[in-house]
Amino acid sequence: MREFGYKRATDVPEAVALLATDPEARFLGGGTNLVDLMKTGVESPALLVDVRGLPLDRIEVADDGALKIGATVTNSDLAADPEVRRRYPALTEAVLAGASGQLRNMATVGGNLLQRTRCGYFGDTAQPCNKRVPGSGCPALAGEHHNHAILDWSEHCVATHPSDMGVALAAFDAVVSIHTADGPAELPLSEFYLPVGDTPHRENALPPGALITGVTLPAAPVAARSRYRKVRERASFAFANGSIAAALDVEDGTVRDVRLAFGAVASRPWRARKAERALTGGPATAEAFAAAADAELAAAEPLAHNGYKVPLIRNLVVAMLTELTQEAAR
Amino acid sequence: MTAPTAPSVSAPSTAVAAAGTTTASPAPTRTSGAVGTPHTRLEGRLKVTGAARYAGEVPFAELAHGWLVTSTVARGRIRSIEAEPVLAMPGVLTVLHHENAPRLTPGVGMMGPDATLQVLQDDRVPHVGWPVALVVAETLEQAREAAEALVVAYDAEPHDAVFHAGHPGMYTPEPSRYVLPDSDKGDVEAELGASAVVVDEEYTTPQEYHSAMEPHAAVARWENGRLEAIDSNQGSHAVAQDLAKLFSLDAASVRVRSEHVGGAFGSKGTIRPHLLLAVMATTVLDRPVRVVLTRRQMFSLVGSRPATAQRVRLGADSDGRLRALDHEARTFSSTVHEYVEQSTRHSRIMYAADALRTRTKVVRLDVPTPAFMRAPGWAPGSFAVESAMDELAEKAGMDPIALRSRNEPEAGPVSGLPFSSRNLIACFDEGARRFGWTDRDPRPRARRDGRWLLGTGMAAAAHSAGTAPSTASITAGADGAFTVRIAAADIGTGARTALTQIAADALGAPPERVRVKIADSDFGPAFLAGGSMGTASWAWAITEAAAALGEKLALVDQIPAEGITARADTSELVSGRQPRESNAFGAQFAEVSVDVASGEVRVRRMLGIFAVGRVVNPLTARSQLVGGMTMGLSMALHEEGIRDTASGGLANADLAGYHVAANADVPVIEAGWVDDPDTYNPSGIKGLGEIGIVGVAAAIANAVWHATGVRHRDLPIRLDRVLTAGTAIENGGAVTH
Numbered sequence A: 001m002r003e004f005g006y007k008r009a010t011d012v013p014e015a016v017a018l019l020a021t022d023p024e025a026r027f028l029g030g031g032t033n034l035v036d037l038m039k040t041g042v043e044s045p046a047l048l049v050d051v052r053g054l055p056l057d058r059i060e061v062a063d064d065g066a067l068k069i070g071a072t073v074t075n076s077d078l079a080a081d082p083e084v085r086r087r088y089p090a091l092t093e094a095v096l097a098g099a100s101g102q103l104r105n106m107a108t109v110g111g112n113l114l115q116r117t118r119c120g121y122f123g124d125t126a127q128p129c130n131k132r133v134p135g136s137g138c139p140a141l142a143g144e145h146h147n148h149a150i151l152d153w154s155e156h157c158v159a160t161h162p163s164d165m166g167v168a169l170a171a172f173d174a175v176v177s178i179h180t181a182d183g184p185a186e187l188p189l190s191e192f193y194l195p196v197g198d199t200p201h202r203e204n205a206l207p208p209g210a211l212i213t214g215v216t217l218p219a220a221p222v223a224a225r226s227r228y229r230k231v232r233e234r235a236s237f238a239f240a241n242g243s244i245a246a247a248l249d250v251e252d253g254t255v256r257d258v259r260l261a262f263g264a265v266a267s268r269p270w271r272a273r274k275a276e277r278a279l280t281g282g283p284a285t286a287e288a289f290a291a292a293a294d295a296e297l298a299a300a301e302p303l304a305h306n307g308y309k310v311p312l313i314r315n316l317v318v319a320m321l322t323e324l325t326q327e328a329a330r
Numbered sequence B: 001m002t003a004p005t006a007p008s009v010s011a012p013s014t015a016v017a018a019a020g021t022t023t024a025s026p027a028p029t030r031t032s033g034a035v036g037t038p039h040t041r042l043e044g045r046l047k048v049t050g051a052a053r054y055a056g057e058v059p060f061a062e063l064a065h066g067w068l069v070t071s072t073v074a075r076g077r078i079r080s081i082e083a084e085p086v087l088a089m090p091g092v093l094t095v096l097h098h099e100n101a102p103r104l105t106p107g108v109g110m111m112g113p114d115a116t117l118q119v120l121q122d123d124r125v126p127h128v129g130w131p132v133a134l135v136v137a138e139t140l141e142q143a144r145e146a147a148e149a150l151v152v153a154y155d156a157e158p159h160d161a162v163f164h165a166g167h168p169g170m171y172t173p174e175p176s177r178y179v180l181p182d183s184d185k186g187d188v189e190a191e192l193g194a195s196a197v198v199v200d201e202e203y204t205t206p207q208e209y210h211s212a213m214e215p216h217a218a219v220a221r222w223e224n225g226r227l228e229a230i231d232s233n234q235g236s237h238a239v240a241q242d243l244a245k246l247f248s249l250d251a252a253s254v255r256v257r258s259e260h261v262g263g264a265f266g267s268k269g270t271i272r273p274h275l276l277l278a279v280m281a282t283t284v285l286d287r288p289v290r291v292v293l294t295r296r297q298m299f300s301l302v303g304s305r306p307a308t309a310q311r312v313r314l315g316a317d318s319d320g321r322l323r324a325l326d327h328e329a330r331t332f333s334s335t336v337h338e339y340v341e342q343s344t345r346h347s348r349i350m351y352a353a354d355a356l357r358t359r360t361k362v363v364r365l366d367v368p369t370p371a372f373m374r375a376p377g378w379a380p381g382s383f384a385v386e387s388a389m390d391e392l393a394e395k396a397g398m399d400p401i402a403l404r405s406r407n408e409p410e411a412g413p414v415s416g417l418p419f420s421s422r423n424l425i426a427c428f429d430e431g432a433r434r435f436g437w438t439d440r441d442p443r444p445r446a447r448r449d450g451r452w453l454l455g456t457g458m459a460a461a462a463h464s465a466g467t468a469p470s471t472a473s474i475t476a477g478a479d480g481a482f483t484v485r486i487a488a489a490d491i492g493t494g495a496r497t498a499l500t501q502i503a504a505d506a507l508g509a510p511p512e513r514v515r516v517k518i519a520d521s522d523f524g525p526a527f528l529a530g531g532s533m534g535t536a537s538w539a540w541a542i543t544e545a546a547a548a549l550g551e552k553l554a555l556v557d558q559i560p561a562e563g564i565t566a567r568a569d570t571s572e573l574v575s576g577r578q579p580r581e582s583n584a585f586g587a588q589f590a591e592v593s594v595d596v597a598s599g600e601v602r603v604r605r606m607l608g609i610f611a612v613g614r615v616v617n618p619l620t621a622r623s624q625l626v627g628g629m630t631m632g633l634s635m636a637l638h639e640e641g642i643r644d645t646a647s648g649g650l651a652n653a654d655l656a657g658y659h660v661a662a663n664a665d666v667p668v669i670e671a672g673w674v675d676d677p678d679t680y681n682p683s684g685i686k687g688l689g690e691i692g693i694v695g696v697a698a699a700i701a702n703a704v705w706h707a708t709g710v711r712h713r714d715l716p717i718r719l720d721r722v723l724t725a726g727t728a729i730e731n732g733g734a735v736t737h
């Protein structure tokens, strides 16, 4: 582990300026991912700029009804927020499905979006890995990949994004607010994560040195009836093998509005727009749910050991939408 | 440990203690009732307040820190180690490697010559994670940074690191103290041919890791011409002996202490590289040096339970009477040392069969050397045999308990020796009653709760109950207190407390007057905390020492200031016994829920009923059994080391990738025991540290079959396996009300 400097920022422009003082500087949120990676030698920043002192720890309702979540809000506070629980219950469920109580008390919204993959080769500096050392190769393709991507991967990297929170945010059209030396800007979550292509080490569209200041969730009545379900290898404290965030509005047996996103299937939280399109205006039946899942998963390209994710996601879609339909009927 | 507070008045019930200050009277062997009474751990307060110091925490002036560098190739030779730039880094004191490290005596090992101990002796690399250098620096951070900067170049050779049952390198290992000979009784093929019902299946268990909470740690220093070490191990005396041999020292000039140990499960049973490296460094630098393994290093340097592939063939008459039991177990070891998992142990004592055949085969791979891990052999073997018995019960249309009861042997099926006691049926009866087994609908897929299919399963369990020679001494003090000294180890089990209870009863003194000092090699030979033999072996020595002390005390009027000490050595007593088939037994029950649409398996409740001889401390005994059962649940559903074919390394060498059961996985677990009188060991103790894990994976797999109708013969029962094997239920398993 390399020796590093540590600075605490108190306002947003200062944080951005501090980061610019050293090309090897990184922002530090809760440190629950970055510090682990520093200990294993995957990351070796020269300077850490701690953002937790920034005035970005609020959750507020904007005039247009959108929910504005500060970047340093802890995962615990986010999950417990009454507005979140009432208007986006899937987000609360997603956050609570992640990590452990202690970690959620430390972890921040900004850090969660930027957490790195859990691919074992990425975390082991004795191994090649295109994401860690561009051009060194991807041993996961022919090696251990039972929890890797089935959608939209490339031969350069087949890792997944591990966030649960991000899946719910993707379902609800989140917009990421950022701040650079040029001032504030916005980036829809749908454009936040870059396609893998041949640059798996470039994971997001943040301009260099950009600070995440918050996430905005537009008002979405459909989200009030939403759920998150995560399937993992033990009952708690494990990353997803497959997860789903779903919101459903059904009237007289017809789907009026639906939101679907999957976790642990791709290098980014996966918004299932094809499935949403297939469902909208159609019948709320198990057959329709299965057909919609199949429409989305038609593009899946499983590897030797992760093919189970296709039926897993399909089953989760059917189960979750069926439950939401039954709930609506009551 | 906390010094027990000396009572201010002599307890009336304790002749010896009362006599301590004035007149001595004999017969200190009568029971004062401490054994069998729940007692919290004597050192519990120290542990929960953080005051108990572990090997990695004991402070020393002038302490230097060693950080281990391990190999990144699976086979080959070290071409070069560029120590110079690292030696120039801040605080670095030395870089030890095969060219400059102190030489070790070859051929040393607690269980025969063990080449895994020959670290930094040559340029050979036998697996990923083998020690190649130790960087020692003033601070831990400096040592770590320098170790990470050390450039080691290798001449890599092609490796072969992945185990499979059909590996052409399989051979039959030579029988030894640790390798049972293959057994043949009757004609298996003929009996199978004559059987009305036959099961012939293959079962696999993956590589599993002890994953003790406390990492292996040691501090070593030279003090007045003696080598002193504080080490995390299961038996300080044996470790000191090997240390002396390895460094060519007089046995008396080595002292090893291990006051508190945070879990071991077999991984600390023998001397491990961290201690050898600390001793090398302190010898070179002449100042105290500490070496602590990282979690990742623990996955390659302290052993594992090797993977097994086991074929079980059972043949029975239509009434369930076994005609044939054939158990062939395949496993692996490293190229460095032959450790052979004895998976056939379970089938050698469990059931009467006209023909009984066991085979063990092993292949040597370019992987770290496996080792004893909680219930070695018994745990993986019971998964195969107890699963097969369930399959036989299904085929024969019998209740699984009735099938097992029908095949109770009169004597050891292979050894022919009488059982010292065998109360398995009592465990079945009590277990069935408490679990509610009799109401069970035997049909699979018959119960459902929302998206969950429900099922129950059971399995039988056994573990050898051995005793090994030990020594102990007891000093009667002039103040009426007793001090017991024995090189026992408390690896978190509560051994210190149990021995205090045993000594109290043997001395006829209240436990508050008995102080038990353990885990110091200077106390003389004692068996390690392993093989479920520790408490039984130590208890015998303590009881003998108490008797000897009683005789001495009977001869004196007054106890002198230095006290009166008596010693005992049970070597002759232990070896003088008639051989017996001596085992603990148990019955495991589990209820599971399975969502075949997601593949999730959850255990709802577990019950284990055991026949474990005399229970010394019901409180800590229960913890051991429940802990073992929890580890069995983890073995059934979670634990699996995944070897990477290309690199030969482990793909999940940390606790984020290597899953052990989390609290949320562990539901209601109850453990109990039946009366099990057995005086083969005069203390009546059988040991119960390991049997809790035995049979659990089979009970859970059998319950998963009962829930889903699908057999899972490969551990762990992962969600992808359940998902792709199970026939999905309608609505993707949606909850319907």
Ligand SMILES: Cc1cc2nc3c(=O)[nH]c(=O)nc-3n(C[C@H](O)[C@H](O)[C@H](O)COP(=O)(O)OP(=O)(O)OC[C@H]3O[C@@H](n4cnc5c(N)ncnc54)[C@H](O)[C@@H]3O)c2cc1C
Pocket (backbone or CB within 6 Å): A026, A027, A028, A029, A030, A031, A032, A033, A034, A035, A036, A051, A071, A072, A075, A097, A098, A099, A100, A103, A106, A107, A108, A109, A110, A111, A112, A113, A114, A115, A162, A163, A164, A165, A210, A211, A212, A213, A237, A238, A239, A240, B656
């Ligand atoms: C054992 C364990 C289990 C876990 N299980 C789960 C799980 O099941 N599901 C799940 O979703 N997550 C899980 N997590 C991940 C956890 O949620 C993330 O570690 C956490 O959300 C990261 O937040 P942080 O604030 O600690 O980020 P940090 O570690 O501080 O930072 C992560 C990255 O974000 C950058 N960063 C932080 N804040 C900002 C900002 N405001 N602007 C720009 N860049 C920033 C940092 O520079 C760094 O690159 C687990 C973590 C651990 C350690």
Ligand code: SF4
Pocket (backbone or CB within 6 Å): A117, A119, A120, A121, A122, A128, A129, A130, A131, A132, A137, A138, A139, A140, A141, A156, A157, A158, A159, A200
């Ligand atoms: S999948 Fe991606 S992160 Fe994993 S080894 Fe390949 S390149 Fe690295």
